[in-house]
Amino acid sequence: QVQLVESGGGLVQAGDSLRLSCAASGLTFRRYTMGWFRQAPGKEREFVAVIRWSGDTTDYAGSVKGRFAISRDNAKNTVYLQMNSLKPEDTAVYYCAADTQYGSRRSYDFSYWGQGTQVTVSS
Numbered sequence: 001q002v003q004l005v006e007s008g009g010g011l012v013q014a015g016d017s018l019r020l021s022c023a024a025s026g027l028t029f030r031r032y033t034m035g036w037f038r039q040a041p042g043k044e045r046e047f048v049a050v051i052r053w054s055g056d057t058t059d060y061a062g063s064v065k066g067r068f069a070i071s072r073d074n075a076k077n078t079v080y081l082q083m084n085s086l087k088p089e090d091t092a093v094y095y096c097a098a099d100t101q102y103g104s105r106r107s108y109d110f111s112y113w114g115q116g117t118q119v120t121v122s123s
Contacts, residue, residue: 002026002112004096009117012086016121020081022096022114033102034072034079035110038092038119045095047105049081057102064090086121093118 008020022034035050049060049070058070069082079096094117097110104110 002098004098004112004114006094006096006114006117009094009119011120011122014087014121014123016086017082017084018086018119020083020094020096020117020119022079022081024077024079024098027098027112029077030074032098032100034070035097035099036070036079036081037095037097037107037110038090039095039116040089040092043092045107047107048094050102050105051079052102059105061105083119086119088121088123091119091121 003025005023006020008018012018031053033052036048037045038048039045047061048064049068051058051070051072055072067085072079096114098112099110
């Protein structure tokens with residue numbers, strides 16, 4: 001079955017960096033669009049970034065554009081989220097997601113989800 005396993009979360013201070021990873025198995029990774037979403041306590045899950053199967057097209061939420069970078073290594077079946085200049089408002093559980101289609105920022109358009117990794121940014 002499909003498995004997406006996130007790692008790399010933790011507790012950091014404002015201004016620090018983190019790199020999240022999501023290792024995929026059970027699917028033909030190179031054919032899937034991969035996305036990152038996040039959910040803070042009491043808030044809805046929100047779009048963060050997405051990368052097309054080929055890696056040549058990306059999209060970012062306005063709140064993270066210029067600070068975060070999504071990338072993928074199809075040889076390793078892994079997608080990454082490099083997060084720089086972290087802010088307390090970036091605190092959330094971060095999820096990776098997969099789907100065969102590209103173009104949506106809506107969580108319900110993604111077929112497969114990981115369990116999430118906690119990112120906490122202290123001020």
